[in-house]
Amino acid sequence: MHLSEFPDTPDVFPDDDCFAIRQAARYVSQLYDRHLAEVGLTITQYSILRRIRNNPQMTMKQLVKATLLKRTTLVRTVQPLQRDGLVSSRSLPAQGRERILSLTPDGEARLAAAGRHWHAAQEEFEQRFGADRSALLRRELLDIVRAPAGEPMNEPAE
Secondary structure: OOHHHOOOOOOOOOOOHHHHHHHHHHHHHHHHHHHHHHHOOOHHHHHHHHHHHHOOOOEHHHHHHHHOOOHHHHHHHHHHHHHOOOEEEEEOOOOOOOEEEEEOHHHHHHHHHHHHHHHHHHHHHHHHHOHHHHHHHHHHHHHHHHOOOOOOOOOOOO
16 A cells, blocks of 8 residues: 555655654554454554563563663553553562563463464565565564664665
């Protein structure tokens, strides 16, 4: 789907990288959210659950760094997961306020169920955009995130 398919789209500036990336991110997030709504999760919540599952001793501080979310935003996103019994937290010994996050059995089950819907969203995106283009886009976007602060980003792939 392209912006040209939206007749009421305000002026589009083809040289505005930020707008283009944000617009695409909203579009893709909505696609994944539509699929994950079947199990009561957003794409952000799903990503957080996956990160916690892959690092069972993950602290909030590590999760902030891994997701590039502000701590307050992350707290607001994790709270419903805790309220719904999908994530638990406990204090890190000798660290005071630092919390370790872990999935509960219900969190593991919800994540497993959500995985099928995530794969369906991934498949839908790749069908619309193309599997090869999707892989290239993913690499390019991850290069942006990996570029050290203050240093130039990698040159685009040809």
